[in-house]
Amino acid sequence: MEDLESLKQEKENQEPGEAGRPWEEIAASSQDPESALSEPLESEQWPETGPQPRSSLPQSPLFRSSTPLDDLTGPGASSPPSPPQEDSFTPSTLALAGQELATPWQSDKTTVNVNPKAGTPRSHHLEQSSDKGESTAPQTCQSEGNTFQQSQQTKRLLYGPEDMSDNNSEQKELRFNVFQEEDSNSNYDLDHAEPGVSEVAPSLLEIAIQSAKAYLLKTSSKSGLNLYDHLSDMLTKVLDERPENAVDIIESISQDVKMAHFRKKLDTLQNENEMLPIYEIAEKQKALFLHGNLEGADQELEDEIAENSLPNVMESAFYFEQAGVGLGTDETYRVFLALKQLTDTHPIQRCRFWGKILGLEMNYIVAEVEFREGEDEEDVEDENVTEERDDGDSEADENDEEELRRTFYKTPQPIPKEESRTGANKYVYFVCNEPGGPWVKLPSVTPAQIVIARKIKKFFTGHLETPIVSYPPFPGNESNYLRAQIARISAGTHVSPLGFYQFGEEEGEEEEEVEGRQDNFEENPDFEGIQVIDLVESLSNWVHHVQHILSQGRCNWFNPTQKSEEEEEEEDEEKEEEKGEEPDYMEQEVGPPLLTPISEDLEIQNIPPWTTRLSSNLIPQYAIAVLRSNLWPGAYAFSNGK
Amino acid sequence: MDAESLLLSLELASGSGQGLSPDRRASLLTSLTLVKRDYRYDRVLFWGRILGLVADYYIAQGLSEDQLAPRKTLYSLNCMEWSLLPPATEDMVLQTSVVKGRFMGDPSHEYEHTELQKMSEGEKVFEEEVVVQIKEETRLVSVIDQIDKAVAVIPRGALFKTPFGPIHVNRTFEGLSLSEAKKLSSYFHFREPVELKNKTLLEKADLDPSLDFMDSLEHDIPKGSWSIQMERGNALVVLRSLLWPGLTFFHAPRTKSCGSIYVGTGEKNIDLPFML
DSSP states (O other): OHHHHHHHHHHHHHHHHHTTHHHHHHHHHTSOHHHHHHHHHHHHHHHHHTHHHHHHTTHHHHHHHSOHHHHHHHHHHHTTTHHHHHHHTOHHHHHHHHHHHHHHHHHHHTTSSOOGGGOOHHHHHHHHHHHHHHTTOGGGOOHHHHHHHHHHHHHHHHTGGGGHHHHHHTHHHHHHHTTOTTOOTHHHHHHHTSTTOOOSOHHHHHHHHHHHHHHHTOBOTTTSOBHHHHHHHHHHHHHHHOOTTGGGGHHHHHHHHHHHHHHHHHHHHHHHHHHHHHHHHHHHHHHHHHHHHHOOOHHHHHHHHHHOOSOOHHHHHHHHHHTTBOSOHHHHHHHHHHHHHHHHHSOEEEEEEEEEEOOSSOOEEEEEEEEOTTSSHHHHHHHHHHHHHHHHHHHHHHHHHHHHHOOSOOOOOOOOOOOTTSGGGSSEEEEESSTTSOOEEOOOOOHHHHHHHTTOOOOOOSOTTOBOOOSSOOSSBHHHHHHHHHHHHHHHHOEEETTSEEEOOSSSHHHHHHHTOOOOEEEOTTOOOOOHHHHHHOGGGEEEOSOOOOTTSOSSOOOTTSOOHHHHHHHHHHHHHHTTTSOSOOOOOOOOOTTOBGGGOOOBTTBOSEEEEESOSSSGGGOOEEEEESSSTTOEEEEOOO | OBSTTHHHHHHHGGGGSBOOOHHHHHHHHHHHHHHHHHHTOSEEEEEEEEOBSSOOEEEEEEEOSSTTSOOEEEEESSSSSOEEOOOOOHHHHHHHTTOOSOBOSOTTOEEEEEEEEEEEETTEEEEEEEEEEEEHHHHHHHHHHHHHHHHOEEETTSEEEOTTSOEEEOTTOOOOOHHHHTOGGGEEESSSOSSGGGSOHHHHTTOOTTTOOSOBGGGOSSTTOEEEEEETTTTEEEEEESSSTTEEEEEOTTSSOEEEEEEEOSOOOTTHHHHO
8 A cells, every 4th residue: 555655656756747748648558549549639638727737736746745644635625626627617627637636545545446557457448448438528538537537536425515516527427437346336326316417428327327226126036135125224224223333233234134024924923922921921920919909808808917827928038138049029029929829728827938949841839838727637538538549459459460470579568658747748838830820739748759759869840740750760750759859858958046946845745755756846935046146156056847757758757567457467377488587676767856956967978968157247247147058959048046 | 141230130040049149249240340440351241159168159250352262260259359260271170070079168178089090110010099189279160161161051143253253242132032032052052162063064054154153052962951941921031051050041032131140069960861
């Protein structure tokens, strides 16, 4: 670029002395003889316009040697000379002006406009074009002048209306432009906007414009679009949206405009399908919000407040948030409403938001409830009946098999599940997939399920009926597995500050003492709280308030060697064979008693089971104690020390 | 997730139950702004949290203009003072792969690992037990690198490749459509492509070179190592990695908001094939 410029400068330096004529000759010598014929014509005209260029020419070296910035301002500075030329309407002077003005720009553009002297094919083409043009305008047949004029023209366009007058005068030169490929299309539009200007050959110009436009309007056989509409759409989009640095993202805009064509076609088909689930869920959850309004009666409201089976989920969520745990305010509130729905529709004594279990396709929201006295019996009995039926069937099958095979193996008596309200079945659990969805009661857990659940590791899918495919085989489907895991997690992680609960005193104390353990506890009304710092520093200030599940799968040990009468009779018959193989007495499994401090929990793989910390070190006076289970990641407990 | 839109992102990712306490959030917003200024990052991401037994590591990452250029990783224990981690090398990954179990939460903690090395003394060749000590900081670097390589996610179109090579944030990205958002093929691994080169010409035919320059999640091994869920009635799509439990990616279809956060123990779920 600089080299070119310096070259130009050298050339120009020669120029002033001879008023640019030698240069003309150089240009002419590379042209056809025909064009050389026109030279005399021009040379005649030189003297006429001589003073004008001369006055400007001495300036030109200065002008060119200045910084590129000056080049940019060039048109403004050099445009004054042209108006007088315009008046004279002599094309040749225009061409000359074009030469003068164009040279600095030429150095700017460097490669685009090829100098005929370079002798490239392109210049040859230009020469031809100038030959053609000769028939109509022989006096401006110089191809060089034309190319310079061209560069000037495009530059000028940038300066808009001010230079329009110049532009008009130069229309005559334009017909050559038609043959140049790199010409910008906007030129035509602008030219087109000024009809009647082209005095010399209007028909040719119009034809050129039309053919160019026709080319742009050619519809693509692939997409059915045409470039003309596409460009105008793009520009409309850019001007409408006015993005910053539009030139950087012009490709994306182009793509967006094209994409928009496709979207329109699919509108009617897709949108409705896609939106459906949104509405469905909104509709479901709307019921949650409307529920409170429906029972507006004051009495009911008072009753409700008095009953108070609903936990304050938001409050505990607030504390959990301090610990960095929680579902987010919005979701928590929806869960809250869903729990309210549950307590309204079921006879529930106490209710608690147990947590959320993530599944592959859907998640479970788990509520832990305790039914009011005597109101849950029906359900339980129903379940028992069905289960007994199942047992009967399976026993029948087994009998058949035994008859056939006559094996000595006797299936060990299944350990009975714990009755509701005791042990692992102390609470009843309800799950739903989403707040507002139906609450489903989980079946009570059997010891066998807990035992197997300890040996397998599976993902939940979110569908309760999914069979659990595992080894060892799990007795039941996902709802059973979920219930077993809930029981295990509860037993492992439900903790409270020491002294918050105390053992119940009124009911059945003697019986429990016989067993050597108590499983009833109640809130200690005299509990005064433990300092938060103490809770953080010592694990012995935390106790389990859910019974430990024995390796048998039950919380209260069941002696499998105690046989029912029928079995004992059978046993007697077979006893001689089995003698010595099975010890009559099995050692009773004993777990840690209820309300054992968690500091006695075992380490597994050198990992301490609990981590404690303050919720905030910045404002410790209002911080809460946070307890995190490392055994069951995701289980947290907090205490604010009150 | 972008440090600038931290609050919104945390709210969107809260479905997994793990978030940040208010004081952590506030201090992150403050300190990450300063990190961005001091280290002159183009973008700062809050990467997540690795739960340790004693303390938690908070991780942030700084990106340069080129989104796929190697990232700078920083960690902090109190969300205010950040320390720069060295880039992960293959040696580090190999060395720390023997360490099992939970993080402690103390970067200078040293894991001890005994390995048998063959020693030759003259003609005798015998095995000797050598105790290798591995710093937890090294393990942290390699685990973050592994998680980034395995499960960092970005929706298709959120980044684009400029003709000169660098990868920029796509300003015209307006979110995936609902039908796209439900497909794993619309999400990419946020890392240099590995599988792309192995694809056949036929598979590459429909790819847009400016958008499809990363590997999609579709062909991840084992199949089904992602759980993809629609939450809030299709208003939010959430991807959870099952290979690295704790990684949650969220994207609200038809909006620009997307991001991922890792809150977990820093342990890979090696039982995954048996749990599916």
